[in-house]
Amino acid sequence: MKLIKSLLFVSTFLVVNTFLFSQEEELNPIDTLGIAVNKIQSELYILKKLKISGYTQVQYQIADTAGISSYAGGNFPTAVDNRFDVRRGRLKLTYESGLTQSVIQFDITQRGASFKDVFVKVAEPWIGFITLTGGIFSRPISFENEYSSSVRETPERSRIVQLILPGERDLGAKLSFQAPKSSKWNILKLEGGLFNGTGLAGTNDFDSFKDFIGNIGINKTTKNEKTNYGLRFSYYNGGIKQGNKFVYKTIDEIAPGVKSWIVDSSTSNLNGKARREYFAGDFQLNWDLPIGFSVLRAEYLTGYQTGSAASSTSPNTGTAPTGDTYIRPFNGGYIMLAQNILQSKHQLVIKYDWYDPNTEVSKDEIGKPGSKLTATDIKYSTIGIGWNYRVNTNIKFSLYYDLVTNETSQNLAAYSTDLKDNVWTIRMQYKF
Amino acid sequence: MNKLNFSILFIVLTIASAFTFQTPSSLKIKGSDTVLPLSQKEAEIYMKKNPSSKITVIGGGSGVGIAAFLDGTTDIAMSSRKIKISEKIKLQEAGKAYKEVIIANDALTVIVNPNNKVNQLTREQIEAIYIGKIKNWKEVGGDDEKIITYSRESSSGTFEFFKEHVMNNKNYANTVLMMPATGTIVQSVSQTKGAIGYIGLAYLEKNIKAISVSYDKGKTYVQPTVENAKSKKYPIVRPLYYYYLTKDQKLVKPFIDYVLSLEGQKTVSQVGYITL
Numbered sequence: 232m233k234l235i236k237s238l239l240f241v242s243t244f245l246v247v248n249t250f251l252f253s254q255e256e257e258l259n260p261i262d263t264l265g266i267a268v269n270k271i272q273s274e275l276y277i278l279k280k281l282k283i284s285g286y287t288q289v290q291y292q293i294a295d296t297a298g299i300s301s302y303a304g305g306n307f308p309t310a311v312d313n314r315f316d317v318r319r320g321r322l323k324l325t326y327e328s329g330l331t332q333s334v335i336q337f338d339i340t341q342r343g344a345s346f347k348d349v350f351v352k353v354a355e356p357w358i359g360f361i362t363l364t365g366g367i368f369s370r371p372i373s374f375e376n377e378y379s380s381s382v383r384e385t386p387e388r389s390r391i392v393q394l395i396l397p398g399e400r401d402l403g404a405k406l407s408f409q410a411p412k413s414s415k416w417n418i419l420k421l422e423g424g425l426f427n428g429t430g431l432a433g434t435n436d437f438d439s440f441k442d443f444i445g446n447i448g449i450n451k452t453t454k455n456e457k458t459n460y461g462l463r464f465s466y467y468n469g470g471i472k473q474g475n476k477f478v479y480k481t482i483d484e485i486a487p488g489v490k491s492w493i494v495d496s497s498t499s500n501l502n503g504k505a506r507r508e509y510f511a512g513d514f515q516l517n518w519d520l521p522i523g524f525s526v527l528r529a530e531y532l533t534g535y536q537t538g539s540a541a542s543s544t545s546p547n548t549g550t551a552p553t554g555d556t557y558i559r560p561f562n563g564g565y566i567m568l569a570q571n572i573l574q575s576k577h578q579l580v581i582k583y584d585w586y587d588p589n590t591e592v593s594k595d596e597i598g599k600p601g602s603k604l605t606a607t608d609i610k611y612s613t614i615g616i617g618w619n620y621r622v623n624t625n626i627k628f629s630l631y632y633d634l635v636t637n638e639t640s641q642n643l644a645a646y647s648t649d650l651k652d653n654v655w656t657i658r659m660q661y662k663f
Numbered sequence: 664m665n666k667l668n669f670s671i672l673f674i675v676l677t678i679a680s681a682f683t684f685q686t687p688s689s690l691k692i693k694g695s696d697t698v699l700p701l702s703q704k705e706a707e708i709y710m711k712k713n714p715s716s717k718i719t720v721i722g723g724g725s726g727v728g729i730a731a732f733l734d735g736t737t738d739i740a741m742s743s744r745k746i747k748i749s750e751k752i753k754l755q756e757a758g759k760a761y762k763e764v765i766i767a768n769d770a771l772t773v774i775v776n777p778n779n780k781v782n783q784l785t786r787e788q789i790e791a792i793y794i795g796k797i798k799n800w801k802e803v804g805g806d807d808e809k810i811i812t813y814s815r816e817s818s819s820g821t822f823e824f825f826k827e828h829v830m831n832n833k834n835y836a837n838t839v840l841m842m843p844a845t846g847t848i849v850q851s852v853s854q855t856k857g858a859i860g861y862i863g864l865a866y867l868e869k870n871i872k873a874i875s876v877s878y879d880k881g882k883t884y885v886q887p888t889v890e891n892a893k894s895k896k897y898p899i900v901r902p903l904y905y906y907y908l909t910k911d912q913k914l915v916k917p918f919i920d921y922v923l924s925l926e927g928q929k930t931v932s933q934v935g936y937i938t939l
Contacts (some may be wrong), residue, residue: 382756413817413826414834448682454827459748517752524755574760574909621758624735 285322286381291315295651299662302390302613303633317341318658319380323348326565330354334368341426347400347431359411364424365404367431370396371422372465374446374513374530375565384526384569385615386631386656389584391563395509397547398431405444418451425494426446428507437551440504459521465511470504471537471546472521478505478557479540479603482591490592491602492557505556507545509534523571531564534586543588543607559589559608569619578619579628580631585612598642610638611644629658689717690918694728694741695820697769697863698903701934702741705922708930718918722844725820732906733757738915740906743769743863744809744820760909766922768937770864770892771899773823773874774849776856781805783875783884786898789829792859793838800857812839813848813860821845824901825861864889865935892937900937 258266286303304318323336336348350366362526369377374398375388387393405424410416426435428442448463478500479492513530536543537558546552565584572579589608595605619629635656640646692702699722706718725742732740733753747764754761773789775781781803784792791797792810800808814835815822826832842848848860852872864887868872875884878898891897905922907915921927928938 407801415832456745456748459752517748519748519751524751569754574755576758576760578755621756624759625755627758 254519268358280326280328282325282327283323284325284663285320286660287320288318288660289315289363290318290386290472290656290658292657293655295653299632299636299652299654301652301654303631303656304395305388307361318386321347323380330356330359336530344347355567359369361406362407362409363404364407366507367400368405369399369401370401370426370444370467371405371407371424371446372467372509373398373532374461374463374515374528381660381662383656384567384578384580384619385582385617386629386658389530389563389565389582389586390611390613391561391584391586392530394544394586394588395536395561395563396530398525400431401426401428401442402433402436403427403441418449419448420450421445424551425468428471428546429549431632432547432549434549437546437549438470438472438504440470440472442467442507459515461513461515463513465509465513467534468510469507471507471556473500473503473505474552474554475507475556476500477555478503478558479555480506482589482604485601489599489602490596490604491599494555498554499620506535507537509536523573523575525571526569527567529564529566531562533560533562535559538588538607540603540605541607547626560591561586561588562590563587576621578621580615580619581618582615582617583612584615586610594638595640595642597638597640598640598646606643606646609640609643612636625661625663627660627662629656629660631656631658667691669853687764688717690739690914691719691721691737692739692741692905693721693723693731693737695725695743695903696722696815697725697821697865698741698766698905699742699845701767701867701903701931701936704930705927706918708926709921712921713917715792716918718738720799724816724818725823726818727789729906738866738907738911741908741917742904744823745900745904746906760910761906762903764907764919764923765902765939766905766919767903767928767931767939768892768898768900769903770887770889770897770937771821771829771901772861772887773829773862773876774852774866774867774871775859775874776852776854777870777872778856779805779808779872781874783877785877785881786829787880789876790831790833791826793830793835793839794833795838808857811855811858812836813851813858814839814841814846815845815861816843819927821861821863828901829861863936864892866933881920889932889935889937896911903936 258552274519293313294301294307298307298309300306302399304316307314315602317340320334320339322339326333330353332352332362334348334350338345340349348368350364352362352364355361373392373396375392375401403424403426405422408421423445425441425443427436428440429436444467446465448461450461452459476498478498480495482490482494483493492526509532511532518525535558538544539552539554540557543559563586565582567582569578570578587610591603592608597608614634615631617629620628635652637646637650639648684930693780693810699720702720708722710716710718725744728737728740728742729746729750731737733750779800781800784803788797788803793812798810800806800810845866848862849866849868849871852858852860873887875886876899877884885891885897887897905919931938
């Protein structure tokens with residue numbers, strides 16, 4: 232039996248080999264090359280579906296004073312007025328197959344590793360007009376919120392964007408409507424979605440209120456391909472669970488010249504819905520001028536923001552608030568001009584941004600005894616001046632100065648004068 | 664290894680590396696299918712005159728060429744449309760300064776099968792055919808035959824130029840067949856009686872028929888020829904571009920200067936395009 236098996240094995244081996252060799256003999260070099268090219272093509276086709284990209288930003292910063300609160304890359308630790316920092320270390324994996332896309336993005340810095348984007352995008356197959364996105368992704372409000380830090384002309388987003396839309400992302404789903412590129416209606420885009428409202432760091436929702444975000448915008452390029460402009464209006468309507476029955480939403484004059492928060496302490500306030508409503512408009516102009524490419528951007532946000540006595544920042548946590556609720560009318564925005572020097576690698580930037588967390592009060596009205604108006608209600612504005620040097624596709628150097636000015640109040644000792652909180656940033660970026 | 668041996672080895676390696684890197688200049692050109700036959704011919708003659716030079720020319724469409732240019736995988740991008748503002752922004756972001764050169768002009772040609780008795784169409788009729796309003800040749804004076812429309816893909820500069828200048832920016836009908844290359848349009852139209860397509864003038868062959876076009880609602884019809892394009896009688900004329908990075912000037916300039924020279928422009932005429 233063993234012998235028969237061995238014979239069978241040897242004869243099969245010989246037959247197969249003869250067949251294979253006779254096949255090989257028939258192939259001429261062009262056929263062999265064709266087979267190899269086909270094999271490479273099919274492997275490339277699979278590989279091309281996966282895209283790996285990312286960027287690393289390393290920076291050195293000098294602050295006017297040690298331990299300042301800052302929106303130029305985060306607060307400085309006590310007793311520290313200069314620091315090295317890996318501001319962002321992003322690694323993005325994008326897998327695209329036909330009308331579907333899946334994205335996972337990580338942020339790896341000395342502070343640890345965290346995820347930034349985890350979403351799935353599916354386009355309808357008929358005319359490619361509607362796209363559904365679900366997961367953790369940028370909220371569809373504010374141009375600067377959605378614009379990548381790797382290409383932004385300034386090191387950080389404006390103070391208002393950082394405060395109102397912390398972490399830029401939220402967990403939810405949105406529908407996008409845009410005609411195909413071949414259509415004249417492609418210039419128009421409409422988006423609408425529902426989100427948890429707890430921000431990127433909110434591992435789970437802490438209330439049952441879902442936040443609606445919608446926008447409508449146009450983006451058009453002139454026929455001579457010299458000018459491109461975009462204009463968009465966005466609306467945010469959401470709510471945050473009230474942690475207790477004390478809700479501050481009205482400011483009134485309690486005595487001559489003394490404005491104060493008026494507390495509403497109805498028992499029905501507990502677990503009620505606090506107002507979170509924003510109206511936003513953004514405008515972008517890209518202009519190919521003989522002196523170099525010009526980029527002009529402006530944004531304005533206004534509405535009602537729910538926060539606490541100590542902060543007007545939106546939630547970026549999975550923990551429900553337990554303290555008193557403050558609902559402030561706010562506004563803010565920015566205007567930025569980036570001018571490229573001819574066709575060189577150099578770009579100059581100037582930006583002005585402001586954030587008024589409470590438009591009902593100003594200056595000395597803040598901090599008066601019994602008013603409950605605190606440093607949280609102080610308005611800030613920042614003038615930023617910078618220079619970008621793009622060495623090549625991968626490397627960019629930036630030098631930027633944030634000149635921060637705060638509203639002053641003689642009734643708040645810490646804010647009787649402008650704080651010394653200006654910051655220099657020297658940054659090196661590698662993008663791949 | 665003693666000091667002398669090390670020195671000899673160093674000298675040998677230096678000489679060897681010098682020879683290794685002194686390879687003949689290699690130039691990559693990629694992009695527009697319209698510009699492709701012209702670039703191929705120019706490169707062929709240029710390489711004969713300069714045996715040490717090596718030029719590779721690949722088609723794929725203007726969009727493909729400019730994308731390769733942005734990625735740094737081609738030295739010259741051929742394009743039958745102007746570079747877009749979004750592409751300029753990407754170049755600016757990458758700190759890349761570029762130059763644009765017009766190397767020739769092309770008369771965009773509407774073609775049909777030689778067995779089709781229609782010889783002329785107005786711009787409005789062509790538009791109506793491509794948006795799907797006119798579906799049968801009998802509606803424009805031809806036989807009772809279904810119209811089969813061929814177009815280039817959206818990555819093609821010709822696709823965009825045709826849409827903008829002939830179709831008044833209207834949308835292509837869903838029934839239009841999008842072809843990956845100009846050659847496939849020529850082939851398909853030559854084999855299909857009811858077919859219509861559009862190509863660069865240089866692609867015109869005996870097995871397809873060029874249509875005379877009217878841009879004054881049928882008062883005058885003009886045949887797409889080099890002469891008519893030069894005299895500006897033919898209305899659908901567009902420039903053909905080369906794009907290159909300023910830093911690559913040393914590498915690409917000799918070839919571009921040749922294309923722009925009298926001899927290079929003679930080739931432009933021979934291939935079937937319009938000289939500058």
